[in-house]
Amino acid sequence: MSDLFSEVTIVIPTLNEAEAIGKVLNEIINVGIPKDNILVVDGGSTDGTVDIVNSMGVKVILQEGKGKADAIRTAVRYIKTPFTLLMDGDYTYPARYIPELYNKIKQGYDLVIGARLLDRSSQGILFKFGNKVLTKFFNVLFGTGLRDVLSGMYIIRTSILKELFFETRSFGIETEIVAHVVNTTNRIAEVPIEYRRRLGKKKLKVRHGFLILREMIRLAWRYNPTFFIFAMGSLPLILGLILGTYVAYYYLFVGVVYYMKGLIAIILTLVGFQSLLLAILSLYLKRMEYRLMRILKRD
Numbered sequence: 251m252s253d254l255f256s257e258v259t260i261v262i263p264t265l266n267e268a269e270a271i272g273k274v275l276n277e278i279i280n281v282g283i284p285k286d287n288i289l290v291v292d293g294g295s296t297d298g299t300v301d302i303v304n305s306m307g308v309k310v311i312l313q314e315g316k317g318k319a320d321a322i323r324t325a326v327r328y329i330k331t332p333f334t335l336l337m338d339g340d341y342t343y344p345a346r347y348i349p350e351l352y353n354k355i356k357q358g359y360d361l362v363i364g365a366r367l368l369d370r371s372s373q374g375i376l377f378k379f380g381n382k383v384l385t386k387f388f389n390v391l392f393g394t395g396l397r398d399v400l401s402g403m404y405i406i407r408t409s410i411l412k413e414l415f416f417e418t419r420s421f422g423i424e425t426e427i428v429a430h431v432v433n434t435t436n437r438i439a440e441v442p443i444e445y446r447r448r449l450g451k452k453k454l455k456v457r458h459g460f461l462i463l464r465e466m467i468r469l470a471w472r473y474n475p476t477f478f479i480f481a482m483g484s485l486p487l488i489l490g491l492i493l494g495t496y497v498a499y500y501y502l503f504v505g506v507v508y509y510m511k512g513l514i515a516i517i518l519t520l521v522g523f524q525s526l527l528l529a530i531l532s533l534y535l536k537r538m539e540y541r542l543m544r545i546l547k548r549d
């Protein structure tokens with residue numbers, strides 16, 4: 251049984267999860283994950299979280315920096331297995347989905363998200379709505395059709411996690427990971443999972459939703475500038491073509507010449523057309539950046 255999961259490390263970021271972490275670890279161990287394949291990254295808990303983890307014989311390290319993103323960045327250096335599974339330490343994500351996520355990624359994916367789609371009664375209305383809006387927004391920006399971008403339970407190929415830029419602070423880390431995979435290999439799958447009510451005090455605030463939103467826009471610009479330039483270019487192009495058609499119609503069929511309108515139509519069309527060309531160029535540049543990063547990281 252133990253051999254089965256030798257290729258995966260379960261990484262759990264914790265910050266004051268004394269109420270939950272023992273139960274979380276027990277669940278994971280009961281699924282058949284060897285203790286050596288579990289790594290807790292603590293953010294400086296003051297409630298005895300670290301002692302509980304130690305007493306259970308599970309490895310725990312102290313993170314560098316601040317926030318969940320820095321915790322994952324710290325953990326990455328310790329991971330030796332080809333796959334990394336991340337899950338929260340607040341008992342919200344049931345460990346029984348680990349085998350399914352693991353089997354799925356072994357089918358040739360780079361990221362498999364545990365999408366919180368089953369039994370969602372544990373999530374508050376605002377929380378659910380926020381998640382939905384942010385996922386929709388992400389899908390528009392990145393041209394994806396995902397169902398839960400912000401899930402805290404996912405399994406990822408470790409080599410991909412290691413090439414991440416870790417530009418995002420704290421709670422935006424999930425978005426950055428998904429954005430990165432979407433724009434490199436795009437081998438992403440989702441497995442529907444159940445989400446439970448957390449044990450211990452809630453940390454997420456509405457404010458975080460807006461921070462994540464801002465991060466998404468920044469990431470879209472970073473990873474998908476084509477979309478922005480494309481959107482900015484399409485508008486003048488469409489307006490220019492409409493105005494141009496109008497001017498041409500009057501010139502050809504009515505015999506009226508609109509000089510000013512004609513000039514504006516030409517300018518709008520040219521600006522729009524150039525933006526679209528820029529969009530194509532930026533797409534190529536972005537592709538090249540990733541190819542170069544790959545080569546650089548290989549050595």
Ligand SMILES: Nc1nc2c(ncn2[C@@H]2O[C@H](COP(=O)(O)OP(=O)(O)OP(=O)(O)O)[C@@H](O)[C@H]2O)c(=O)[nH]1
Nearest residue numbers: 263264265291292293317318321338339452453454
């Ligand atoms: N190492 C580390 N872990 C953190 C930090 N902040 C949060 N975590 C952990 O990251 C996981 C997710 O954080 P949560 O506070 O549960 O965030 P959430 O699930 O989005 O929101 P709620 O559960 O509704 O409060 C939990 O296991 C936290 O203990 C941090 O600064 N450092």
Ligand SMILES: [Mg+2]
Nearest residue numbers: 338340342448
């Ligand atoms: Mg939580």
